[in-house]
Amino acid sequence: MLALQIVESVPRYLLAKALGRVQPAVYWNGWGLLQLRDIPEPRLPNGEWVRIGTRLSGICGSDIGLITLHTSPTTSPLVSFPFTLGHEIVGEVTELGAAVEGFQIGQRVVVNPLLGCVARGFRDLCVECARGMPNRCLRFREGTIAPGIMIGFCRDTGGGWSPTFVAHRSQLVPVPDALSDEEAVLAEPFGVALHAVLRNRPSDDETVLVVGAGIIGLLTVAALRAIGCRARILVTARYPFQAEAAARLGADTVLRSRPGPALYRELARLTGARVYRARFGRWLVQGGVDRVFDCVGSSRSVQDALAVTRAGGRVVLVGLASDPGGVDWTPIWLREVEIRGSMAYADDVLDGVRDSSIAHAVRLMAERRVDLGWLVTHRFALTEYRKALETVTAKGSSGVIKAVFAFVG
Known part of the structure; x- marks a missing residue:
């Protein structure tokens, strides 16, 4: 399958760093760290995981920061190369691990991409995950999968900038029928905002x-x-x-x-x-x-x-x-x-209910307390990634608010 990945390459990094400021296309024309590659589908790490078929995946500012080399290298130990980008995702379940209950093939889900202790197979949670703060997990480099804070930054899980990826059962949030894909794909960034506001x-x-x-x-x-x-x-x-x-x-x-x-x-x-x-x-x-x-x-x-x-x-x-x-x-x-x-999202309290801020985001949209779907202004096929990135990095002329890669019509 085709996937947009970030690869580890010192020569490519130095070339893009030197030329990118005067020729931004260097970041995505194949000379930089971003590569469109034909890769195998990621396997299910164990029976607690599911395979998701991507419907829409958002283009996030952090993705752009990685591609254009503006992100701090401090977080580099918390990724594993090569990784498929894409952590703002609405998709549908296409394969269930043997230990997964409560979900069905074809069901639409939003994915909480954090890869904390539970997703990494730990039963004895670190102090931060035990507090309901998996965004601060102390084990992003440990466990049953490769290092990575989130899906979209871990080589074993894949990411939303591909037709399929894998997620742990604990990461799935069901999407109500009343929500469109355009609304659902915003649950992750809306969860980021909700976490900041609620805290x-x-x-x-x-x-x-x-x-x-x-x-x-x-x-x-x-x-x-x-x-x-x-x-x-x-x-x-x-x-x-x-x-x-x-x-x-x-x-x-x-x-x-x-x-x-x-x-x-x-x-x-x-x-x-x-x-x-x-x-x-x-x-x-x-x-x-x-x-x-x-x-x-x-x-x-x-x-x-x-x-x-x-x-x-x-x-x-x-x-x-x-x-x-x-x-x-x-x-x-x-x-x-x-x-x-x-940072990202966690278990937050809203209306007397403690839940992940992404789950709160889905509920607020489903209850029509907020209307967000119109913020998705641009859709691109994965093979149109160069046009997509040119659009996102030229907001003044393109008028883009949120752009997504679409894998469904």
Whole structure:
């Protein structure tokens, strides 16, 4: 079968790193680490696993970061090469292991891609998995399968950028008939946003800033409103179509100001803060918003998030896959700003129910507390991957919000 894989190759890495900035096509034209390859289907590791036929698989920002070599190498011990990309997946069960019950051939499922202790065959869970935090699992390199934080980063499981892959029975979330494939494929990124919001829920009297109106930023706005949060939500958006989407999902104000001083002045006008020019091109904001969800992860966005958060406020870094540098961390000590990370999804409490945030995402969509399917704006066949990646990396001209690889009509 054909699969889009990341391979381990120092020469390819160096070539793409050197040429990619001036010729981005190098990343996906066969010279970089991304390769379209004919590979065998992955086997079921044991009877607790199932085979899934991919219906739709999303193109995630973390996938783009890997392909374009912007991801921090710190996480490299937690992958195993070659791995098939694709962790935002809706599919259907095509093969059941002997120990799998409660699922049927042909059933549609969303996959929670985390490969924590349970998926790796451990009965004595690590301390993080025992707490319901498999996103922090201490055994991503151990157990019955090769290293990998998730499906889509592990050579033994395959991933959604291929017609079929394997998943542990514990990773499956049934898809209600009422949900379209376009809605279901968003359960994973919506789960990312829900986890960040539920672990850092603002009070209704707060002013919240969501930095970035890409898919995670938009889903963070959707998550805030879906759980009933009535906080004032401000969103930064680069393009008009993103601004329209943010407003549709419940943002109170969408800011089109350029990052840096122009944004600081606009936020000062909205919050009553004061902006001062400091020495050597630096800026100081006194006052600001109560809480920031940074959904971009660039050096500029982290800098802006810290700068505009009020004293004692909180900055949440939502699933960042990049490696920001050159950030002035002064606001953390000067104004005692708290900074927290949010990684993927976990067991979170919503409406008095503890469940994985991906399961909560499916339930919220099924209950029509949020409408998200329209965010899938582009579909591509796997063989159109070069066109797909060109589209996703040119948002301003393409108008893409979420692009997917489609294996069904």
